[in-house]
Amino acid sequence: MSRQNPLPVTIYTPDSAIASPARMFRDMIHDLRMSRELSWRLAVRDISAQYRQTALGFLWALVLPLANTAVWVFLSVSGILAVGATDLPYPVFVLIGAMLWAVFMEAVAAPLQGALAARDLLAKINFPREAIVISGIYQVLFNASIKLAILLAVLAVFGIVPDWTIVFVPLGVASLILAGTAIGLLLTPIGLLYTDIGKGLPVLMQFLMYLTPVVYPLRGEGTLSTLLLLNPLTPLIETTRAWLTGAAPEWLLYFLVTNCLAIVLLLGVWIAYRLAMPIIIERMSS
Amino acid sequence: MNDTLIKVEGVSKRFCRSLKKSLWYGTQDLCNEIVGRRHGRQGQLRDDEFWALKDVGFDLRRGECLGLIGRNGAGKTTLLRLLNGLIKPDSGRIEIRGRVGALIALGAGFNPILTGRENIQINASVLGLSKREIDEKIGQIIEFSEIEEFLDMPVQSYSSGMAVRLGFTVAVSFEPDIMLVDEVLAVGDSSFQRKCFDRIFHLQRRGTSFIIVSHNPYQIERLCQKAAVVHRGRLSPLTGGKEAIARYHDLMQQELAPSTTAAVSSREGTHELVFDRLFFENGDGQATDILHCTRPARLTADFHVTRPINNVRIRFEICSADNVVVLNLTANGLTESRQFEGKHRIAFSMEPLRLTSGWYYVNAIAVDTNIRLDTWNRAAEFRVLLQDNDAMLLTSDCGVFVCDGRWEIE
Numbered sequence: 001m002s003r004q005n006p007l008p009v010t011i012y013t014p015d016s017a018i019a020s021p022a023r024m025f026r027d028m029i030h031d032l033r034m035s036r037e038l039s040w041r042l043a044v045r046d047i048s049a050q051y052r053q054t055a056l057g058f059l060w061a062l063v064l065p066l067a068n069t070a071v072w073v074f075l076s077v078s079g080i081l082a083v084g085a086t087d088l089p090y091p092v093f094v095l096i097g098a099m100l101w102a103v104f105m106e107a108v109a110a111p112l113q114g115a116l117a118a119r120d121l122l123a124k125i126n127f128p129r130e131a132i133v134i135s136g137i138y139q140v141l142f143n144a145s146i147k148l149a150i151l152l153a154v155l156a157v158f159g160i161v162p163d164w165t166i167v168f169v170p171l172g173v174a175s176l177i178l179a180g181t182a183i184g185l186l187l188t189p190i191g192l193l194y195t196d197i198g199k200g201l202p203v204l205m206q207f208l209m210y211l212t213p214v215v216y217p218l219r220g221e222g223t224l225s226t227l228l229l230l231n232p233l234t235p236l237i238e239t240t241r242a243w244l245t246g247a248a249p250e251w252l253l254y255f256l257v258t259n260c261l262a263i264v265l266l267l268g269v270w271i272a273y274r275l276a277m278p279i280i281i282e283r284m285s286s
Numbered sequence: 287m288n289d290t291l292i293k294v295e296g297v298s299k300r301f302c303r304s305l306k307k308s309l310w311y312g313t314q315d316l317c318n319e320i321v322g323r324r325h326g327r328q329g330q331l332r333d334d335e336f337w338a339l340k341d342v343g344f345d346l347r348r349g350e351c352l353g354l355i356g357r358n359g360a361g362k363t364t365l366l367r368l369l370n371g372l373i374k375p376d377s378g379r380i381e382i383r384g385r386v387g388a389l390i391a392l393g394a395g396f397n398p399i400l401t402g403r404e405n406i407q408i409n410a411s412v413l414g415l416s417k418r419e420i421d422e423k424i425g426q427i428i429e430f431s432e433i434e435e436f437l438d439m440p441v442q443s444y445s446s447g448m449a450v451r452l453g454f455t456v457a458v459s460f461e462p463d464i465m466l467v468d469e470v471l472a473v474g475d476s477s478f479q480r481k482c483f484d485r486i487f488h489l490q491r492r493g494t495s496f497i498i499v500s501h502n503p504y505q506i507e508r509l510c511q512k513a514a515v516v517h518r519g520r521l522s523p524l525t526g527g528k529e530a531i532a533r534y535h536d537l538m539q540q541e542l543a544p545s546t547t548a549a550v551s552s553r554e555g556t557h558e559l560v561f562d563r564l565f566f567e568n569g570d571g572q573a574t575d576i577l578h579c580t581r582p583a584r585l586t587a588d589f590h591v592t593r594p595i596n597n598v599r600i601r602f603e604i605c606s607a608d609n610v611v612v613l614n615l616t617a618n619g620l621t622e623s624r625q626f627e628g629k630h631r632i633a634f635s636m637e638p639l640r641l642t643s644g645w646y647y648v649n650a651i652a653v654d655t656n657i658r659l660d661t662w663n664r665a666a667e668f669r670v671l672l673q674d675n676d677a678m679l680l681t682s683d684c685g686v687f688v689c690d691g692r693w694e695i696e
Contacts, residue, residue, distance in 0.1 A: 007291075007384040007463060012368065014325035014375055016318070034414070041411045049399040121395040125388065126371050127412050189316060193309050275319045282373040283312035 017275055028274065035131035042131060043138035046117075061143040062150055065098035072098075072215045083216040088245060092158050096241050097214035099151050103144045103173055104233070105205050107180025110136030111273075112191040112198060119192075122281055129277045130270075137181055144173050151244070163246030172240025175259050179236060182266040189276035193283055212237055232258045289383070291464055291495045292346040292369065297378030299364055299519075300331060301338040311335075329377050338364045342378070342521045344514070348463070351496040353510030353527055355503070355534045360516040362499045366390065366466045369497065384463025387413065392453030398442035402433065402452055405441050409456045423459050430485075431455040432478065451478060458485050465489065467498040483509070503531040536643045536672045551664040558595060559626070559652045559659035563588040564666040575668040579688060583639040585615070587632050587650055587665075595654055596625040600632060603649040604641070612641070612686045640688045643672045 017024045051057045072094045075081045086093040114136040115122065122129070148169065155162065191197030209215070212233045219225050228234050235251035235258055242249040249255070302308035311332060319325060331337070339361045346352050354362045367373050368380060370388055395412050396405045406427055410420045428434055431452050433444075441449055458465075465486075486509060490496065500506055506513050506527045513530035515522040517537055522530065565573045569582035577583045585602060601616040615634050647667040652659040 010371065010382040010386075012371055012375060012380040012382075014377055016320075016322045016324060018320065018322040019324075037417055038411045041408050045397055045400060045404070045408050048404075049397045052399050118395070121412060123372065124390050124394050125412055126386070127414060190313070193312050272320055276316050278372065278374045279312055279315045279319060279325075283308050 018271065024271070024274075028270070031128035031130050031274075035128035035134055038127060039131040039134035039138065042118075042135035043142070046135065046139055047142055058146050061146045065095070065102040065147065068098040068102075068215070069095045084219060086217045087247065088160070089158055092155065092160065092245075093217070093241075094215050095154060096151060096244060097237065099147045100173070100176060100237050100240055101209055101212070101214045103140065103147060104176045104180045104236075106140045106143060107137070107177040108184040108187075108205065109201065110140050111181065111184040111188045112201075115188055115192055116198070119284060122277070123284055129274065133181065133185060133270075133273070136184075137177060140177055140180075144177070148173065155244070160245055162244060165243045165246055165249075168243040169240060172236065172243055175236050175255070175262070176240065178259065178266065179233065179262040182262050182269055185266065185273055186269040188273060189280055192280045208233070232261065290345050290347050291383045292344075292497075293379075293381040294345070294369075295343050295379045297339060297342045297365075297368060297375045297380060298329065298337060299339040299361075299368060299373070300335045300376050301364075302332075302335050304334045307332075307334050325374050325376060337519045339368070339521075340519045342519075344521065344524055346464075346495050346497065346512075348495055349490055349493045350512060351490060351498065351510040352524065353506035353513035353530065354497065354499045354516055355501065355506060355513065355530060356516035357538065361519045362516045363468055365516065365521075366468055366497065366499060369464075370466055382464065385414070387457065387460065387462030387465045389454065389457045389465065389467040392450045392457065394453070396441050396449060396453070399440050401440055402437040402444070403428075406452065406456055409453065410459065413457060413460070415460055419460065427455050427459045430459070430481070454482065458482070458489070461489060461492055462494060464495050464497070467496060467500075469499050469501065503527075503534075506531060533672070551662075553660060553662040555652070555658040555660040557660060558593060558654070559589055559591045559598060561587055561589045561650045561652070561660055561662050561665060562629075564648060564650055564662070566666065566668050575666070577639050577641075577668055577670050579640060579642055579670055580638050582635065582637040584633055584635045585648065585666075588629070589632070589652070589660075590629045591626045594625055594627045595659075597622055597654055598624075598626060598652060598659065599654075600650075600652045602634065603651065605647050605649065606686055607645045612646070639670065640690070641670050642686050642688060643670045644686070645669050 017027070054060060056063075069091065072083075073091045076083050076090055076094075083090065088096075111133050114132045118132050121127070122132075152162070187197050187201070191201075208231075211227050211231050213228055214237060218228055218234070218238070232254075235254040239249040239251050239255045241247075302311055315325065342361075342365060344352070354365065356362050364373075366388070368375055369382065370386060370390070371382075395409060397408070400408075403424075406424060407420055410423070410427075411417075415423070428437060431454075433448055433452065436444065436448065441452075444452070467486075486496065496509070498506070498509055510527050512524045513527040514524045515530050515534045515537065522533060525533075564585070564587045566575060566577060567584040567586060568574050568577060571584075587600075587602070589600075598621045599616070599618045600621050601614060601618070603611045604613040604615070606612050617632060617634070621632075645667065646669070647664045650660070650662040650665045652661075
C-alpha cells in the first residue's frame with residue numbers, strides 16, 4: 001500500500017457505463033489486462049480437475065466427434081443415406097467436419113457454461129468478468145489441439161499428406177473459435193437468467209450443423225445449397241478443411257469477411273456482457 | 287490519515303419478491319443498460335418490488351472500522367455487495383478510493399478435486415493478486431492457515447472448517463485499503479479466531495478501513511469505532527458500537543416477540559378463583575401495552591371467585607422475552623388476611639416502572655395454601671420502549687431493572 005500514489009477511485013452510480021464510452025473502453029482494456037493471469041489459472045484449474053476425475057482423460061475431447069463420424073459413416077456405407085460424392089474418402093471428410101464442428105460447438109457453449117459454473121464466484125467476488133470467457137477459450141483451444149493431433153494421425157493413416165497450407169489450419173480453427181465465442185457470449189447474459197437458452201442450445205446447434213457442410217459436401221443447386229451458401233459458417237469449415245487436406249480453398253474472401261464480422265460481433269457482445277453482468281448477478285442470487 | 291475512502295450518498299436498491307417477475311425485470315434492465323438508459327428509472331417501484339436499501343448514506347475514513355448490525359434480510363449484505371461493485375445501485379452514488387478486499391465468500395471458487403495448494407493459488411488470483419505476489423506470500427499463507435500437512439490433499443477431503451480457514455487466510459493475505467467482512471469471523475477454533483482478530487487489528491493499524499457485518503455484539507464492540515443498525519433497508523446514523531447494539535436489541539425485542547405469544551398463553555387450576563382481565567395503564571391512566579422505563583406504570587387485574595375464599599395468595603410474574611422471571615410481585619400480605627366474595631380488582635403501581643427497554647409478559651398466579659386456583663401464563667404482554675431523549679440507553683442488554691438506591695463513598 002503506497003500512500004504516495006493517489007489511490008484508484010471507483011464510482012458506482014445507476015448510470016449506464018455506455019453513456020461514457022471513453023471510460024468504458026479504458027476499463028475494458030484494463031480488465032482484459034487484469035484477467036490475463038487469472039484466466040490462465042482458471043483454465044489450468046478446470047482442465048486439470050476435469051482430467052483428474054476421468055479414467056479416459058483426454059480421449060473425452062474426441063468422443064462426440066468420433067461418435068458423430070461413426071453414425072454418418074454407417075448411414076452412408078449401409079446406403080440409408082446418399083450423401084453424394086466427396087473429393088476425400090467419406091470417413092475422412094466426415095471426421096474432419098465433425099472435429100471442426102465440435103470445436104465450434106464447444107466455443108459456443110463455453111462462455112455460458114463457464115459463467116454458470118462460476119456463479120458462486122461471480123455473485124460474491126469482484127474480479128474481471130472477462131477472465132471467465134478467456135479461460136473458456138483456453139480450454140477450447142486445448143481440446144482443439146488434441147483433436148487436431150488425432151486428425152493429423154488419421155489423415156496419415158488414410159495416406160493423405162498435408163500440403164504446406166497446413167500452416168494456415170490454426171488460423172481456420174481460430175476463426176471457428178472466434179465465431180463460436182461471439183455467438184456464445186451473445187447468449188450468455190440471457191442464458192444466465194433463463195435456463196431455456198442452455199436447454200435449447202444443443203437442439204439449435206444440431207439444426208445449424210445440417211445447414212453447414214459438416215457431414216455432406218456442398219451441392220450445386222437447390223434450396224439447401226442456397227442456405228448453405230448463405231451460412232457464414234460454411235466458408236470457415238470449408239476453408240479449414242481445404243487447408244488441412246491440401247486442396248485449394250475456394251472461399252477465401254468469404255472466409256475473411258466472416259472473420260471481420262465475427263470480430264465486430266465479438267466486440268459488441270463483449271460490451272453487452274460487461275454491461276449485463278451487474279444486472280444479471282443481482283437477479284441470479286435473488 | 288484523514289482521507290475519506292468510502293463515500294455513500296443516498297443509495298437505494300430495489301429487490302423483487304417474485305422470481306418470474308425478477309427475471310423479466312432483469313431482462314428489461316439489461317435492454318435499458320445496453321441502450322445507455324439510467325438504471326432504476328425515476329426511483330419508483332415496479333409490481334412486487336420493495337426497497338432492499340433506501341437512501342443509505344455514510345462516509346468512512348482511512349483506518350476506521352464500521353460495524354453493521356441488523357436482522358437477517360435487513361439489507362446488510364446488499365450494502366456490502368453494492369460497495370464491492372457486484373451490483374448496481376438504483377439511485378445514489380458510491381465513491382470508493384483504493385483497493386477493495388472482501389471476506390465474504392470464503393472458499394468460493396475452491397475446486398474440491400484440486401489440492402489445497404493449488405486452490406490457494408487460484409483463490410488468490412481471483413482476489414486480484416499477481417503471480418509474483420502469490421509466490422511471495424504463499425509461505426506466509428500456508429503458515430497462517432495451520433494446515434500445512436493437508437496442503438497436498440484434495441480440498442474435498444477437508445473438513446468444512448479447514449476449507450473456510452484456508453479461504454480466510456487467502457483473503458487476508460493481501461493488504462487492501464478497504465476490507466468488507468460479512469459474518470465470517472466465527473471461523474475455526476478460538477485460537478484461530480484470535481489470530482484472525484490480531485490480523486484485523488494489524489490491518490487497521492496499517493490503515494485499512496473495515497466494514498464488518500456481524501450478529502455478534504462482542505465483535506462489533508471490540509473491532510469497530512463506529513456502528514449502525516440496518517433495519518428494513520434503512521441505515522441508522524453512525525454511532526458508537528455500544529449505542530448501535532442497544533438500538534438493535536431494542537428493535538429485536540420490539541419486533542420478534544409478539545409473533546410467539548398467542549400459542550403459548552395457557553392457564554390451569556381449580557378455577558375457584560378466575561382472573562378475568564389483566565392490563566397495564568400508563569401514568570395518565572390509559573390502558574396500554576407500551577410503557578417507558580422512567581415513567582409510571584400500573585398493573586391491574588380483575589378477578590372473581592366462585593365461592594368465598596380466604597387465605598388466597600396472588601402474585602404476578604413479569605418475564606423477559608427469554609422466559610426469565612425478572613420481577614415477582616406478590617400481594618401475599620394483602621390478600622392472605624382477607625376474605626373474597628364475588629368480583630374484585632387488584633392493582634400494583636410502579637412509579638416509575640424501572641424496567642429497561644424490551645418486550646415482557648406477565649403470568650398471573652393465585653393459590654390457596656397449596657391448591658392452585660388459577661395460573662394464567664402470558665396473561666398480558668407489554669413493551670418498554672427506548673425514549674428518544676434517553677441518555678442512558680436502558681435496554682435489556684445492560685440489565686433489566688434500574689434499581690433506585692443511594693451511593694456512598696468515604
